Amino acid sequence: MTEYIENPALWALVVLLLIVIAVVVRQRKAAMALRQEIAGLREYYSDLEHHYMQSVAAAQEQAEEATKTVLKSAMRTLQGLAAEQQLILSRLQTKHGESVILQDLLEIDHTNSQFGRRAQSIAVLCDGWLGRHRDNASVYDVVRSAQGRVRHFRRVEILSQVDFGISSRAVEPVALALAELLDNATSYSSPDTVVEINIRTVPKGVAIVVDDAGVGMNDEERARAERLLSSDRVKSVAGLGNPPQFGLAVIGVLSERFGFEVSVDSSSPYGGVRAVVLLPHELLTSMPEKKAPAPPMTRSSVPPPQPNGPEPVPASPTTTDGLPLRRRKRPMAIVPGSAPTPIASARSGAETAAIMGAFQRGTRSGRAARGDDADQTSSTRGSSSEGHEFS
């Protein structure tokens, strides 16, 4: 035995063994520590990932909110301008109702209405401003208002009417939603087809039925439409695609907020889409009374005027008596045969240039006289602080 004990080789072996054990133990410890560390790191990482996701979502939300806020205020300005322009156009149409210029004014009016509607739709998606206050209006007039907001309004025909009104707060939402439906109906059907509107009373209220003769929707489109109309629609403005498809999203928001139903899930008898807007009794009123009986515009009904400051008289040549002096004009051949042949020869030989000058003078003095009108239009400038707001 002693020989073994004294054998240095054995000691060496023992030492080696101890070393090995120590190493193994240390390694195990190290491995354990490492494993713990890794686990810790993993935990930390997932924590980090979680926080990251949260902040990204928050940032997205914030960005969406910021976008909405910017858009909302930008649209408010545009809507205000469109509304202001509409008032100016109304005034011009009455003023120049007897002139061929009316035709152009009506066209500008139509373009302006479309422009206003686009801004209004974006505003709706941004929880923005719906427009100026409206009185109760007949369902028929609300439908015609919607009709006037789409490009191809001539293709829209209203085939039936009901004796109901829409309460004031729902007038704009229903008109806008219907306009978006009509825009779809006229855009996705052939230009030579008619889009029919039937207004009917139903047990639940009043239904406005829009039938187009387009190609209809396939299952996928129908599903998408349903989704946009339902409450789990795309909530972000960014999710509307490019070019953005506002229509159904706008209708979805409006119908939810104002409590009417819109469906586009059936087919029209002409093969296209049948869209139905169902207005519940809560949004309906009796047929609105016309405004105070409009008396014919006779002079006696005019309120008393308010006299004002003096009017400048332009300086010009005078007679020997000190009276202002005019120069006779020669007839222009603008109204052929409108009068017995004018005796042009007997008149003084004013040059054509002078005649045109007189025309301009006439129009200029007219314009100058209208200078005060500019003030009237400015009374509509505060358009961004009235009307009904969402939410």
Added chain:
Amino acid sequence: MVSGPSLGERPSLQSRDYVAGGATQTAVKILVVGHFAVGKTTFIGSISEIEPLSTEETMTRAAQDLDDLKGVRGKTTTTVAMDFGRLTISDRVVLYLFGTPGQVRFVQMWEDMARGALGALVLVDPERLADSFAVIDLIEQYGLDYAIAVNNFDGNPQRAEASLREALDLLDDTPVVTCDARDEKSSAAALTTLVSYLLARAG
């Protein structure tokens, strides 16, 4: 809030509002022109068998009535309005009087008004003679025959006809009459003078 360009209540017109014997009538028109506030509306009102109507807009109605005020040196916010009256002349002829504003911004409107008119009566305020120039210029350019009616405002010194003719550069045969636009007879006399003149020129 405007309720729409509604027609308001169903207008309840009485039978006298309609053209008597309309089925056989020939409609003719005479323009009554002049600058702002010269009294065109008053003139038409004094002679028309119907309450003078207007295509004026509601929003600025307040300003337009200034036209009725004699001698008013008002703010010229009046809008282009066309007001008119009617006079049944006989079983065969009904005469429309169209009051046409002095502010002439749209030549087209003048074309519409002048087309088919028998002639024009130009109302003139002697104290604001220069204001009438543009409107007389236009009448001449449209080749319409006209007579001048000097609306005789109370208290204003009457100008000698000769100096008025010189200032307005009138033809020798262009009639100049004074009238009180508020007075039916006086307005009718001015109109009669115009028609006599038109007849003389037609003959």
Added chain:
Amino acid sequence: MNGPEDFELEAAELVRPYVITKGRGLPDDDQLSLITLVTAAPEQVQRPLRLSPEEQRLLDLCSAGYLSVAEIAGHTRLPLGVVRIMLAGLTEAGYLITRPPVARARLADKELLEEVLSGLRAKFG
């Protein structure tokens, strides 16, 4: 936000005039001038429901006699051009009949002027 100013802000008409005219163009002046006389056609058995309230009211207005186009516009307070477009549409559809004013050739007619002159003299002495 609601200053006193805000109450003055009004919305324009809900139904725009170009919708009322159904986007149609102005008729020729020869077809419907200011002094064209208009009345409802005698055989108006039934009016289709398709007529707008404005058209219905124009027909009502014209149902009891003749009025000039200018007078109709004055009674309705619609822009004259809008009224002319609607009247032209109703005439084409056979609801109205029109009597155009004196032909241009007759304007210089001495007889016509004589009639006006004697009428004025008879009326006002």
